[in-house]
Amino acid sequence: MLGGNNDVPAWNPVLVRSYKKNYDQTKNEPVYLQIASAKSNGVPKIQRLVFQDFLLADPKVLLFSAATRNAELMAVVKGSQTHEIFWQMPKTGESFTISGRLYMVAAPTMSHRFGAPPRRVTIGDSDIHPDEFWEQERLRQWKRLSPIYRASFTWPAPGESKHSLPKDGSSVYRASTVRLTGATGIDTGYKYTRLDAMDENTGAATGLFGALSGFVNGNGRAATNGSQLSKEEELRCVHNGALDNFCLLVMKAVKVDHWTPNTVAPPVRMLYEAMKDGSWTQEELNP
The missing domain is CATH 2.30.110.10 (Electron Transport, Fmn-binding Protein; Chain A)
Known part of the structure; x- marks a missing residue:
């Protein structure tokens, strides 16, 4: 204050x-x-x-x-x-x-x-x-x-080339879906331009690792029991990843x-x- x-x-x-x-x-x-x-x-x-x-x-x-x-x-x-x-x-x-x-x-x-x-x-x-x-x-x-500034914490690392490609050949800058990259980060490109704060009781304060538990399979793809993340699960992961950042x-x-x-x-x-x-x-x- x-x-x-x-x-x-x-x-x-x-x-x-x-x-x-x-x-x-x-x-x-x-x-x-x-x-x-x-x-x-x-x-x-x-x-x-x-x-x-x-x-x-x-x-x-x-x-x-x-x-x-x-x-x-x-x-x-x-x-x-x-x-x-x-x-x-x-x-x-x-x-x-x-x-x-x-x-x-x-x-x-x-x-x-x-x-x-x-x-x-x-x-x-x-x-x-x-x-x-x-x-x-x-x-x-x-x-x-x-919400606009908060969303910037979901974006790729500042200062890195905007045209660099991940090893799998996809581009986070053109992707329209969330791609979770294992337990070290969450890669959403510029999909989110606004992000509201979530109540920490929903898991926001527990950090990205807790949010990703059970959400990422061995191939690094977002999944819950083999299926895609729901919108609510995706938003929680994105929020927690941004909060960790x-x-x-x-x-x-x-x-x-x-x-x-x-x-x-x-x-x-x-x-x-x-x-x-x-x-x-x-x-x-x-x-």
């Missing part, structure tokens, strides 16, 4: 006000921004992220959403200790350059690949285990997505550089920086 607690750094309300001025929150459309980082070989890399929210327990923490099947982005997040976000506001022209550490919150079924949720981020409730807290937050953010990227900010344009005077540039004792400094810079 946008807002904070009693220990709100000075840049937080500035960013919140700017966010409200620049985006129509009633439309529930994705808010895109860029992350700049370096890959393990030192090559610079820029990726798109989608802003989700501020963490209610700690307003220094920002939440973003991403797809775990985006291999390049996952490599950038896991391979670097420091990351930088550039956020250009579309209406006011302001920009925020936010530096900090990114942590990943993936589905429990993906913990063997991406590790456990962050332990160095304040969650506010000492009675709840961090793993449980972060999974609840991941599910909460999943339900807040627009959905992850949160949690940034704990340590520096915020805010640049504001001015039509009658030089632009205003303010730097906010975290100190070791948890306090924040604030300094005006030359633009």
Whole structure:
């Protein structure tokens, strides 16, 4: 939820006000921004992220959403200790350059690949285990997505060739039916352009592997007792696969550089920086 607690750094309300001025929150459309980082070989890399929210327990923490099947982005997040976000506001022209550490919150079924949720981020409730807290937050953010953006988590891996063909010669981009690819993924091409969130009581929170149990035969084809999936079974599998693909990227900010344009005077540039004792400094810079 946008807002904070009693220990709100000075840049937080500035960013919140700017966010409200620049985006129509009633439309529930994705808010895109860029992350700049370096890959393990030192090559610079820029990726798109989608802003989700501020963490209610700690307003220094920002939440973003991403797809775990985006291999390049996952490599950038896991391979670097420091990351930088550039956020250009579309209406006011302001920009925020936010530096900090990114942590990943993936589905429990993906913990063997991406590790456990962050332990160095304040969650506010000492009675709840961090793993449980972060999974609840991941599910909460999943339900807040627009149906159009949610459907993008059913699509093929970003950055891969759109004309590449699977080994069996079929194309997921032209296929009109769902093709389940065993216990490692669910391949629907671009069949789904809208996807509603399902109640986790129907199995949505159990992940893809549970949903596929009994649905895939030895040839990797979708089947239930040798027959095709029903529409309800297909939708449940697709939803659960998309939910497994959905992850949160949690940034704990340590520096915020805010640049504001001015039509009658030089632009205003303010730097906010975290100190070791948890306090924040604030300094005006030359633009």
